[in-house]
């Protein structure tokens with residue numbers, strides 16, 4: 001297979017010290033405060049055409065009253081909403097009032113074990129055989145079917161008021177989910193170019209000796225159109241998936257689960273998952289139209305560990321899936337401090353393309369981007385279809401593993417790369433692409449990202465012109481405070497500010 005031509009449209013001096021490690025650590029300080037204000041410290045100008053709301057989710061607390069949590073994935077979900085209209089922007093953040101958040105804040109201490117190793121005080125005896133799950137609602141936030149939903153993959157969604165971010169409670173999608181059901185944190189929106197009726201497609205996984213994958217498809221009113229469950233062999237740890245008009249595609253990472261240390265109170269459940277880098281990944285291809293009666297197909301590939309997929313599309317009998325792969329995944333060690341992670345000792349996430357031939361049952365793979373990258377994003381109208389551009393968080397340096405400090409744009413057609421870097425003091429989050437109203441070109445729009453600026457210990461909302469990342473931000477909105485490193489978010493074209501509410 002031909003490898004992609006690479007044209008670097010920017011120059012990065014290789015001898016430069018890429019990042020400020022102490023500065024990076026400060027981005028993991030808790031943000032216990034909740035704010036509500038118009039952003040007035042702005043460099044550049046907010047584009048007049050940018051109208052809508054950026055919602056972000058991520059851990060807001062990295063400690064409970066001074067008791068440190070073991071891993072950011074265990075941190076209580078905090079939502080940020082940045083609403084844009086007529087060149088102005090309003091900021092608001094609020095914690096999701098989950099049951100566990102309210103109980104722990106009232107008690108002033110950790111009451112629940114976390115999936116990623118946070119333990120209650122009191123040692124093994126206090127933690128053994130305590131299997132209560134704290135639904136921390138910290139991974140994704142999406143506005144769909146008139147509901148703003150905070151998602152965490154192991155439990156039910158929480159519904160919030162999109163104007164005030166007030167928590168309204170657990171949401172069961174009008175009876176589709178039942179108590180204790182999970183709903184993944186990676187819904188995909190099928191733009192349904194042919195019918196013009198977009199759908200939200202999502203899944204849940206019930207892991208076990210064999211695992212059950214359930215797929216949900218919701219219309220724009222939030223009504224369920226399809227729900228079908230499939231049993232797949234083996235223990236499945238699946239964080240994300242990809243869609244095409246006809247298929248849902250899952251990468252079942254080569255992992256095993258030894259529950260004993262969890263049961264006995266030594267480790268969190270997530271710390272009992274072991275990755276086997278030499279074993280193949282199972283690529284599970286599930287037809288979306290269950291009525292057609294087509295079989296589920298499972299193919300093997302060498303991929304490493306995958307959290308996130310950029311996109312997938314069909315090409316005749318082939319499906320291409322673009323994914324961020326890690327050669328190895330280090331175990332989360334008990335008593336280790338995630339702030340002390342040795343970046344250089346870990347393998348970077350890299351973008352690969354997997355071409356699955358359903359007829360010949362073969363899989364080919366091709367490295368698309370060598371640079372360390374994570375959190376890919378594509379034009380919403382190209383979801384599930386062949387596409388030209390991907391935007392992704394990336395390391396400042398062209399090789400090696402490092403924190404994400406840059407936004408990289410890859411043009412698959414020409415091989416051109418564009419990059420904007422916030423190094424050495426800035427650290428980026430997932431880039432969210434917002435198309436310009438009425439645009440026809442796939443990159444005509446803006447890339448929004450939250451950047452932690454360690455030199456001021458505050459976060460900025462950075463707006464980039466997606467046609468030309470190299471020229472730097474169109475606007476940089478300085479918040480009055482920092483937002484700890486977050487996970488995922490979404491754009492809604494609706495403008496949610498309480499004073500405008502009718």
Ligand code: CO
Nearest residue numbers: 239307308488
């Ligand atoms: Co994710």
